[in-house]
Amino acid sequence: MxxxxxxxxxxxxxxxxxxxxxxxxxxxxxxxxxxxxxxxxxxxxxxxxxxxxxxxxxxxxxxxxxxxxxxxxxxxxxxxxxxxxxxxxxxxxxxxxxxxxxxxxxxxxxxxxxxxxxxxxxxxxxxxxxxxxxxxxxxFDHPLFIESFADAVRSAAAEFAEYRLVFTAHSVPMSADQAAGPPAEGGHRYSRQVAEASRLVARSVGVDDYDVVWQSRSGPPQVPWLEPDIVDHVDALHAKGVANVVVCPIGFVSDHLEVVWDLDTEARDRALEHGMGFARAGTPNxxxxxxxxxxxxxxxxxxxxxxxxxxxxxxxxxxxxxxxxxxxxxxxxxxxxx
CATH class of the missing domain: 3.40.50.1400 (Rossmann fold)
Structure with a gap:
């Protein structure tokens, strides 16, 4: 055609x-x-x-x-x-x-x-x-998409001998995520796809233990959204003694405002307040x-x-x-x- x-x-x-x-x-x-x-x-x-x-x-x-x-x-x-x-x-x-x-x-x-x-x-x-x-x-699972993020993680992590890898994507209401198709067709569900893309990138860079978190929620507080939030997670990692964090914005194909504000500004500032090393992987765009x-x-x-x-x-x-x-x-x- x-x-x-x-x-x-x-x-x-x-x-x-x-x-x-x-x-x-x-x-x-x-x-x-x-x-x-x-x-x-x-x-x-x-x-x-x-x-x-x-x-x-x-x-x-x-x-x-x-x-x-x-x-x-x-x-x-x-x-x-x-x-x-x-x-x-x-x-x-x-x-x-x-x-x-x-x-x-x-x-x-x-x-x-x-x-x-x-x-x-x-x-x-x-x-x-x-x-x-x-x-x-x-x-989300195309080889070129995964390769681009994997190389971006490697580049961001190069300055650290040890680090915690954290993937992040835009949060959505939990009800919206659960409405994305029957369990037998779970590939349609946003959170499962984000988790799968994160797994593929982590496997490519040789990381077995990592986190998937969320960012940029905008709804009323009484509505449950996907959690934890990236800034709250930085606090939790600090409490566990994590010295360095590498954040991969797996949910974004380019540097949206949510990337340059929520990650490069808010999450980075919180990590620096704790004395943590912080690096953000680039997006594929x-x-x-x-x-x-x-x-x-x-x-x-x-x-x-x-x-x-x-x-x-x-x-x-x-x-x-x-x-x-x-x-x-x-x-x-x-x-x-x-």
């Missing part, structure tokens, strides 16, 4: 101080996040001049991918410009009839996978006679292997290339025009009745 383009679909981020508040309002719309929480997060962005690294990193990765595939690559976001609806209209005007979609998340789960399906549905509804969109699969990974995912569809993966979990996440890949896959959590 032929394709005319690749749509690079991402989360989006502000690119100036005046963008921050409207961006955060887009992110949290309909979620009941109190204004004081937005005030707090806004200050995190303003600490970096109101600019998230994510858009620039995406543009650099897109340029690298364009050198490897024979398709034009278009850039669209969920929460900030370029908005995916505008990008899809641009694609239609250029004559694109059928396009692949690369979502910048490696995992399953509602926020990491199904919400990108909703982005596709929303964008196509906004553009009459929109191109058909085929979303590429999840890639600026690694040439990341562009090759995307090209391989494209080749699976365009050229029938074999699926490369290191786990026995299902190769899920592939959708056509936003239709879910499997029953119950990556469903949102059911809100309690009021």
């Amino acid at each position: 032929s394709y005319d383009a690749l749509l690079w679909l991402s989360f989006g981020g502000p690119e100036g101080p005046e963008d921050v508040r409207p961006f955060l309002e887009n992110v949290t719309r309909g979620r009941g996040v109190p204004p004081e929480r937005l005030d707090e997060v806004e200050q995190h962005y303003q600490h970096f001049g109101g600019v998230s690294p994510i858009n620039a990193l995406n543009r650099a990765a897109i340029a690298a991918v364009e050198d490897l595939i024979d398709l034009p690559v278009y850039f669209g976001n969920r929460n900030w410009h370029p908005m995916v609806e505008d990008t899809l209209a641009e694609m239609k005007a250029a004559g694109v009839r059928r396009a692949l979609v690369f979502p910048t998340s490696a995992y399953g789960g509602y926020s990491a996978c199904r919400q990108y399906d909703e982005d596709i549905l929303r964008a196509r509804a906004a553009v009459p006679d929109a191109p058909d969109l085929v979303k590429l699969r999840q890639f 600026d690694d040439p292997r990341f562009a090759r990974l995307v090209a391989e995912l494209v080749a699976e569809h365009v050229g029938g290339a074999p699926t490369r993966k290191l786990s026995a979990f299902p190769a899920s996440g592939c959708t056509v025009n936003g239709a879910p890949c499997a029953p119950l896959c990556c469903e949102p959590a059911k809100r309690p009745a009021r």
Whole structure:
């Protein structure tokens, strides 16, 4: 089957101080996040001049991918410009009839996978006679993804004779994680995929004992989220006498604001308060292997290339025009009745 383009679909981020508040309002719309929480997060962005690294990193990765595939690559976001609806209209005007979609998340789960399906549905509804969109699969266990993180861990750990390896990913409500499919199809579940990717990276670097923790929760305190939090875990490691910690942001493909604030600022500062050594592994986005990974995912569809993966979990996440890949896959959590 032929394709005319690749749509690079991402989360989006502000690119100036005046963008921050409207961006955060887009992110949290309909979620009941109190204004004081937005005030707090806004200050995190303003600490970096109101600019998230994510858009620039995406543009650099897109340029690298364009050198490897024979398709034009278009850039669209969920929460900030370029908005995916505008990008899809641009694609239609250029004559694109059928396009692949690369979502910048490696995992399953509602926020990491199904919400990108909703982005596709929303964008196509906004553009009459929109191109058909085929979303590429999840890639948390792709060899190039694992190799990139493994080398990043080795580089970060080089300064320490001994260290504790800690993997971290964005926390989600426990109810959302448990809604991600029946137990027989546990590969769809976000937390299990994060644990599997962590296991694969740890095995590659020769580490048998490590931790998987979480970060960046934003919901009300009465709602249980995946724990422990990375900063709390740094405290716990200090209490156990751990001298050095290497943190691998396994849940992120690039240096989102959550990486440069929650890890490079908050977690690092807490470790330094305890007199601990701290190093953070890099993310794959600026690694040439990341562009090759995307090209391989494209080749699976365009050229029938074999699926490369290191786990026995299902190769899920592939959708056509936003239709879910499997029953119950990556469903949102059911809100309690009021």
